[in-house]
Amino acid sequence: MAGKRKGRRQFGRVRKLPSGRFQARYPGPDGVDRPADRTFATITDADLWLAKKRIEIEEGRWLDPDDGKTTVKDWAARWLASVGPQLKHKTRATYRSIITSRINPVLGDRELSSLRPITIAEWVAKMKTDGVGASWIRQCYRVLAQIMTAAVDNGLIAMTPCRGVRLPRMPQTEPHILTQLEVSRIVRAASAPHDLLIALLAFGGLRIGEAFALRRGDIDVQRCLLHVDENLGEANGALVFDLPKSHQKRTLTLASSLVQRLSAYLDRLPGNDDALLFTNGAGGPLRYNQWRKAHFDPAVSAAGLTDVTPHDLRASHATWVADQYGVMTAAHRLGHSNASVTTRHYARPAAGRDAQVAEASESWIEGHDNAQRARRGHDDDDDGTAGVLVPA
Template structure:
């Protein structure tokens, strides 16, 4: 019969198995004896393992191995249910889609504790062989990373397997930056009242969904302002009104000419503060793809331009404002809480500025100061912007 004995350090039990190897068992914080996850060739090896386990328990780093047996499928479902109230509807739908289509089919039946960085690396490689876009792969990885980080925070596993994994590079795409004159041509060629919507994208920097969600109460004719406090998005084919991206509500001054045209448009709307400014012919909220095909793209073609998206107008606005009034003002106009987002994704150098800097630097070389009358490029002058960027 196999013998049993206490560990030399008085913690746990060691017994010899019929195979000649040794099994170690230890008491968890609840006093229940649990076996080691492997057997040992010698009692010395078993003692060393028990000593490490004892330190884990004393330091509060011990994790019940039963918790780690929870599957990725079960934990991801619990995690999504817990975080959903803090997510936008579109984000919820995106996370659910990624979990159901990419995470669960490959990893859903695996225990949390069985995942290793190599497991995640292999999963990413499999997605690449399926020729999924780098963006889709990175989105799926980010969701899995959040799921596994939550498992660590809740003491199901000791560390996340989402570490040291190389992800596919995102292709570098540059927005098509229009000049104010080009943007004005697009506005003039658009059907009414969608020309106003396009003007708001180009000359107020709105996101398309923010423009779709504007209501009568959001326009203050006396102050010449537009309140951006909603966004219309599509989630699983359904239209959902939500707060703007990153929950950044903002009050924007618009060009006086644009404000007057908005005022005339308000006269055509129902006397209801919640009435949408822009709708389908049937008075329904707009769908992006249908709106772009019916109104935006034809206006771009009529203006003699190609490869212009609604988002390019927003990027163009950010570039114009950053160039003339500074990045912080551009960030405010675009609704960014962090100006680095503005420079990374929207504002671009304006052609010819490098030559102007070179000419100005000639004075610097000779020890002269900048022209005192020149703008510093950091004025938070929304009034000046509103008057300068007039769409018509």
């Protein structure tokens, strides 16, 4: 009987162990004879496992089990080395920090093939218990998910364990949208030349790092243009010049009055076109925390305002532009490749617009635009639509 069963089986072999369970072995496509990753209660179960393994090999889906034994730590290091040259310096430093401080201490010694969604869920839960913020947890998870996806793409594991994991929700925070007059008060209260820097944040929509990285040559006085092609950020305490976020270089048109003030400032500023537009007292690049404490926050207080951040000026600019000229124009000025980012994180409905819509709807209900008709001098004309009501 056993001989007949063996004759029918044309792939692999099964033997009975002293324990009474059955072990299956099969030849891999590389010619190496390998045992199954587990034993079986019956010879039928072993045969079924071998049949599935044969199909995997025939369809090209077979994975070398030895590759799955690669540790998370070793694969993460290899992955970062492969993607690092394409990343911005600050992003690369952030990824390295996450791998070193959050991934390796908990998962680093685990084999890739041993990870399951529950493993990742427990890792996320531990970070939350340790008091890690929701934003940082989500960023750590995104990095691990990239590492695991690369493991799948390179044939180390069949499926990523980063699936179906519930992440902590981000707290809903709304930017403080200021009026143009409120911003003007902050600008007037700031000391020179930081008043110009604040004006560029509010009336140009720049990121703070983009403003810090501006150079003399970025100002085109004749055409009232500003070229935004660099960003100054901090990575592990070091200042790093890099491309703007998402590599979105752009050219902005500035108000002529602001350009005139910038021109007067440039006339007094030493250096060539590569010289930084704004520097600290020693002539070096600005650092966010120091600049905010020394210049921005005092100007906000002097303007009689509270709870205003430099980032609020960018959000305010987005709101003003989107309200008057559309979200696509706002997205361009902010350097967003996708307008949904502008509406989700920056632009907000301008105050009072809802009441204006209600006022305008009076004319909609009547079937014409009273204000438009008045401008055209047709107040007394009857085009046959007056008195038409919207059905209830």
